[in-house]
Amino acid sequence: MSFGLSRGKQLDPALGVVGIDALEPLPDAVLGDRRAGYLDPRAWFAHPDRPLEIEIGSGKGTFLVQQGERSPETNYLGIEWAGEFWAYAADRVRRRGLTNIRLLRTDATEFLAWRCPDSVARVVHLYFSDPWPKKKHHKKRVVRDEVLAQIWRVLMPGGELRIVTDHDEYWSWMRAHFDRWTALQPPEALASALGEMPAGPAFVEAPFQTPDSADAGELVGTNFERKFRVEGRSFHAEVLRKDAGSA
Numbered sequence: 001m002s003f004g005l006s007r008g009k010q011l012d013p014a015l016g017v018v019g020i021d022a023l024e025p026l027p028d029a030v031l032g033d034r035r036a037g038y039l040d041p042r043a044w045f046a047h048p049d050r051p052l053e054i055e056i057g058s059g060k061g062t063f064l065v066q067q068g069e070r071s072p073e074t075n076y077l078g079i080e081w082a083g084e085f086w087a088y089a090a091d092r093v094r095r096r097g098l099t100n101i102r103l104l105r106t107d108a109t110e111f112l113a114w115r116c117p118d119s120v121a122r123v124v125h126l127y128f129s130d131p132w133p134k135k136k137h138h139k140k141r142v143v144r145d146e147v148l149a150q151i152w153r154v155l156m157p158g159g160e161l162r163i164v165t166d167h168d169e170y171w172s173w174m175r176a177h178f179d180r181w182t183a184l185q186p187p188e189a190l191a192s193a194l195g196e197m198p199a200g201p202a203f204v205e206a207p208f209q210t211p212d213s214a215d216a217g218e219l220v221g222t223n224f225e226r227k228f229r230v231e232g233r234s235f236h237a238e239v240l241r242k243d244a245g246s247a
Contacts, residue, residue: 023106026114038117045075046099052077054154055125056108056142061089061101062223063127066213068093068101074122076101079108109142112150113193119156126163128224131170143174145189148181152202152242153193161240162208164219166228171236178205178240203240 029036042048051074058064058078068076080086083105090103104111132140143163151161165171180187186202214221218229219237228235 023104023111023115030114034114035117037114039115040117040120041077041102041104041115042075042120044077044102047075050075050100051122052120053123053125054079054121055127057081057126057129058089058103059085060223061085061092061103063125063211063213063220064089064101064103065092065096065098066221067211068098069096070211070213072100074100078103079111080105081107109147109150112147112154116150116154118153119159121154122156122159124151124155124159124161125220126161127220127222128165128228131165131167133167133169138173141170141173143170143177145177145180145187146193148177148202149187149189149193152181152186152190155242157242159242160206161203161242162238163240164208164222164225164235164237166224166233166235168236174236174238178203178238181240201243204243206239206241208237208239 023039026037040048041054042050042052045052053074053076055064055076055078058080059082061078064076064078068074078089078101080089080103086103086105093101093103126142129142130140132138138144148161155161163174165174181203182201182205184201186197188197190202191197208219210219211221218225219235225235
């Protein structure tokens with residue numbers, strides 16, 4: 001599928017791309033130890049010691065570019081599956097010379113589960129992810145127990161999952177999941193991801209704070225948000241903070 005984003009121009013995503021060789025085939029050892037395939041995404045940046053934030057479904061890269069320009073001391077990894085969106089976003093990064101942003105084309109949920117080590121990210125951003133409204137497609141939603149378990153694992157103690165959606169039914173689904181993940185006993189999916197069950201709630205809810213790169217009246221200022229505001233849609237926002245006591 002082509003979205004016509006390049007408008008006939010040649011996209012050059014070179015600077016902002018994580019090279020394909022960064023994701024070598026998973027070793028056979030992952031059959032016995034999931035950690036055998038882990039790699040540290042912080043090493044993909046010029047300054048790997050800086051805090052890392054990950055955006056799942058970075059789209060055209062609007063949030064990453066806006067926030068990356070405002071926060072040069074933070075590294076941002078955008079993960080996008082759609083090839084044209086990925087290339088368009090990386091081309092924007094190249095044109096602005098933003099060395100603190102990298103774009104990776106892959107399935108974000110698979111990357112978190114099989115590639116990403118524990119406690120590497122300060123924030124995971126999830127803005128306007130596909131609601132997959134048909135019941136038979138709900139298993140593709142990002143907000144589900146097995147993915148939340150991997151996000152929890154990848155976040156540093158005190159790290160945050162920040163979510164915005166415009167989809168009311170998906171929001172109800174999310175709220176049911178949030179209730180489980182902020183309960184005294186987390187879902188068994190967390191034990192499956194970690195090999196053990198941490199004590200206490202996995203996440204605690206926190207107020208959603210608008211990033212300073214958003215325009216007045218916006219939550220995050222993505223392309224989807226701006227489009228949906230014109231259409232008169234309402235929005236839901238949430239922050240789940242990894243409980244440092246359960247790490």
